[in-house]
Amino acid sequence: MRFSLLLMVCALCSVSQAALTFILGAHENVCFGVFTDQPRTSISYYFAVQSGGAFDVDYTIKNPRGEVIVTEDKQRQGDFIINADIAGEYELCFSNSMSTYAEKVIDFEIKVENDKNDFKANMPDQPNAKPKAHIENMGKTVDKIDQKLDELLRAIQYYKTRNNRNQATVKSTESRIYYFSIFEVLLMVGMAGLQITVVQLFFKGSRKQLV
Template sequence: MLRSALTALLLAAPYVHATALTSMLGANEKSCYYADVDGVGEKVGFYFAVQSGGTFDVDYTVMDPDDRVLLTGKNERQGDYIFTANKIGEYSFCFENEGSSADKLLDFDIMVESEPRRQLSAQQPALKEHTSTLEESTYKLSGLLSSVIRTQKYFHTRHHRNYSTVLSTQSRIFWFTVLESAMIIAMSLIQIWVLRTFFSKGSKRYSA
């Protein structure tokens, strides 16, 4: 009976197909990605985060198969959205980096989830009880796992942003040091030239 309950629970589990990508978005560039939805009412999850580049922001637009805008945002650093697909077809997820001179590293997920209906015989009350208990436990574990995944994504994004900030700071310090050294050398050469010119003129006046 337990095996039958587990089998029914697996059949009742939602079918999910997802795409996790990391992409470099160039300056003044627009990039679009697509996901197919096979049934009305399916859940579509969309997550993105700018890992590095510029001020860590990007413009995004999500459209349905009829090119109707579902989600849009300007200068967003990250986002996590779930919506219900009301039409069958290809949904587009576009990122824009127009007006920026910096390349940006994007990390994003596109998830499409369908939930097939479980069919159980009315003559199996015990099986229904076992299935309901296991189903509730599975949903709780799924919620906890989603929370852990979101926390991991948050720390992953913070790590990349902090690392990018450290690299940018190191680069600025290096070039500031080079400029400072060049100015010191230039000032030293100018002082030497001024002293040589002064003594050269003084010796000429004395000899005359």
């Protein structure tokens, strides 16, 4: 399966972003593509396996030439930035081929940002405009706020992932305790039945010797 997000970076929109949650079935491969028509573009990816199996997945990132940039196996989450020097479509593929039956729920986010310096350099001078230094300071403040918001969002996503994994661990532990308790009860009943049978055979043998 393959999906194209088509996050095109243009001169009027410096940042494009998309986030989604999807289910990756057993033995299934899913690819997402993001397109940029400008070089010197920053593409950031984030994903986290929320549930399923051992909370791991294989992933591969390819550039527009089809060359593999990053490939890793059995990762629970990933947070990385690619400097896209080549214009075209970049592809991120997830694979659950190692799983025999467990499907995975994955949170996934892509953010594309072009080179802001080129955009600022092309801004025309306007009459009665504020000093450039003041405008640059405002831009830096906005960038810091945006960075802090991204960090806050990632922290929330991290705690969400940890909470889901802890809940899955608790449920798995409860299930194991439940089945172990049933097995222990059955074992005790079986041992009691075996002891009763041995005692009955012992007394039957003693009676035959007395006769």
